[in-house]
Each structure stands twice: as C-alpha cells, then as structure tokens.
Amino acid sequence: MKKVMVLGGSNSKTSINKKLAIYAASHLKNATIQIVDLNDFELPLFGVDLEISNGIPLEAYNFNELLKEVDGFIISLAEHNGSYTVAFKNLLDWVSRINVKVWKDKPMLLLSTSPGSRGAQSVLNIAKARFPFMGAKIINTFSLPSFYDNFNNHKITDEFLNDDLIELVIQFDNTL
Numbered sequence: 306m307k308k309v310m311v312l313g314g315s316n317s318k319t320s321i322n323k324k325l326a327i328y329a330a331s332h333l334k335n336a337t338i339q340i341v342d343l344n345d346f347e348l349p350l351f352g353v354d355l356e357i358s359n360g361i362p363l364e365a366y367n368f369n370e371l372l373k374e375v376d377g378f379i380i381s382l383a384e385h386n387g388s389y390t391v392a393f394k395n396l397l398d399w400v401s402r403i404n405v406k407v408w409k410d411k412p413m414l415l416l417s418t419s420p421g422s423r424g425a426q427s428v429l430n431i432a433k434a435r436f437p438f439m440g441a442k443i444i445n446t447f448s449l450p451s452f453y454d455n456f457n458n459h460k461i462t463d464e465f466l467n468d469d470l471i472e473l474v475i476q477f478d479n480t481l
C-alpha cells in the first residue's frame with residue numbers, strides 16, 4: 306500500500322488548510338495517509354549565519370526523513386500576505402539546505418484555501434511555479450474559495466466544487 310503525506314501549510318491549531326487536505330485525502334483509495342503537523346517540527350528562524358555556526362537542525366532532518374518515506378503529498382497552503390506562512394517557509398528553507406529537491410520527484414496534489422473569495426490563489430500560484438524546481442511532480446492544483454461558506458462538517462458543501470476536488474484526488478491517486 307502506498308503512503309501519502311497530508312500537510313497543511315500553517316502552524317495554526319485550527320488550520321482550515323489542514324482540514325481541507327485531510328478531507329481531500331479521505332477520497333484516496335490506493336494509499337494510507339500520514340497527517341503531518343508543522344508544530345511537530347520546532348525550528349529556529351532560518352539564517353545563513355545560524356546554519357554556519359550550528360548546522361542544520363535535527364528537526365529538519367526528521368522532516369526530510371518523512372518526505373523520503375512517503376510516495377506522494379497532499380498539501381494545502383495557507384496564505385499570509387499573498388505568500389507562504391512563515392512557519393511553512395521556514396521549514397521549506399531549512400529542508401532545502403539538506404537537498405534542494407525537497408519533494409524528491411514524487412507526485413503532489415497542491416491545494417489552498419482561505420476565508421476570502423480568492424481562496425489563497427496567490428500562494429498556490431507561487432508554489433505551482435516554484436515547487437517543480439524543488440522536485441515536485443504537481444499532478445493537480447485546486448483552490449477552495451470562501452472556506453466558511455463552502456466547507457462544513459468536515460466536507461465541502463458546494464456540490465460542484467466537491468465534484469471537482471474528488472476528480473482531482475482520483476487522478477492523483479492513480480499516479481501513486
């Protein structure tokens with residue numbers, strides 16, 4: 306059985322992106338899931354001086370080991386001021402110092418959501434452009450707009466958006 310990492314790109318304990326990623330993963334047929342929380346990886350703020358003096362922290366290596374163990378990723382990115390959250394970017398920067406091919410040529414379903422009507426599309430587009438240079442095989446992307454209007458009781462309530470997401474999950478599942 307294949308294994309998929311499920312990650313919200315946020316350190317919020319109530320992350321709506323984590324909820325969306327978990328919901329998407331619930332439609333996988335060919336894989337078990339491993340839900341990963343950014344809060345489990347306590348990392349200092351990345352800086353080149355710190356890297357020179359202290360090296361790359363063990364937590365970054367631990368996260369990198371998880372990336373090696375799985376067969377693909379479902380990631381939903383939270384958007385802060387049009388870009389990655391600090392917590393996600395910090396982890397990404399540390400892990401990229403181990404190997405810039407962070408995503409290890411594995412398939413990825415890339416999602417985003419926010420309370421706003423653009424559904425965090427800015428950060429989604431940034432990642433869509435950048436992650437392939439970091440070893441991601443992006444199979445599909447999906448943005449859920451207006452999270453609190455379209456998601457309730459652990460699922461997407463809008464029928465069309467729900468059908469769209471499920472179709473994309475099935476396509477991703479078939480690449481594993």
Ligand SMILES: Cc1cc2nc3c(=O)[nH]c(=O)nc-3n(C[C@H](O)[C@H](O)[C@H](O)COP(=O)(O)O)c2cc1C
Nearest residue numbers: 315317320321322383384385386387419420421425
């Ligand atoms: C500092 C900050 C900046 C934000 N900037 C944006 C933004 O640029 N676009 C957006 O759609 N939402 C923005 N939001 C709202 C977030 O989308 C919202 O907090 C969302 O819940 C974050 O996702 P999460 O729950 O997975 O952490 C911002 C929130 C914070 C705290």
